[in-house]
Amino acid sequence: MESIIMDMIEAFKGLGYFGIMLALTFEFVPAELVLPLAGFWVYEGDMNLYLAIFAGSIGGVLGPLTLYALGRYGGRPIVLKFGKYFLVKEDHIDKADHFFEKHGGSVAFFGRFIPGVRTAISIPCGMTKMNIWKFIVYTYAAMFPVTSVYVYLGYKLGPQWEKAGAIFGQYANLLLIPIAIIIIWMIVKARKTKQRIS
Template structure:
């Protein structure tokens, strides 16, 4: 299966940055595979780092938007029926529901950092009819640092780009939790400044 996905992503490379966006729009294509590969293309000189990160971040929002739409317009029955085509299981949906009940709209941001919730978190956001612009903003803010890390790792690893996922698994908490805390601090600070 992974070999087929790699072939698909390689074929999309011909579309330049749009190819990266499209590859990430399909939720069955793991970002953990696409983004380091895009970093490798930067290493080869086919792309620039900032462009690959931007394309990856945009694709990282469009993919979740498909699941958001599925939740918003189809509700739970449609999600249960068609979620499997997006690699979303009943267990993912239940975890995401509980996460959404606990954290509300902020789940569109925080959920991106939680394995097992990351992909399916868009569905309860859609079912709750969360404001779409807020959903997009939270998702983009969460996806940007994750995307940057994966693309940068692929770039630094060069021909060994496929090791990026393994490295991220080992160090994800040390890297992503501080990033999440910084973003939370910035959002809280901005809100306080608005109230003054």
């Protein structure tokens, strides 16, 4: 199965930055493979680092949007029936539902950093008809630092890009928590500024 996915990713390379976005639209194609490989393509001189990160971040929003739409327009029965095609199991949905009930719409951001929740969290966002633009902004804010780290690791590792996943897993919290705090601070500051203006 992994060799088939790798063949697909290599085929997407021919589409350039659009290919990165397209690959990440399919939830069954692991970002842990696509993004470091995109970094390797940067290492080889085939792509620009910043454009690869941007394309990866956009693709990281398009994939969750498909699950958001599934939840919004299909509801739980459709999700349970077709979720397996997006590698989403019923216990993932249950965890995501519970997390959503506890934390509200901000889970579109925070949920991306929690294993077992990060993929399925888009579904309750859709089922509760969360504002789609808020969902997109929160998801992009979460995906941008993750994407940046993965692509950069692939770039720095070069031919050993496959080690990026293990390195990311080992240092994820050290890398992402400070970034998440900065982003949260920026969101809170923007809200306060908006409230003062209005």
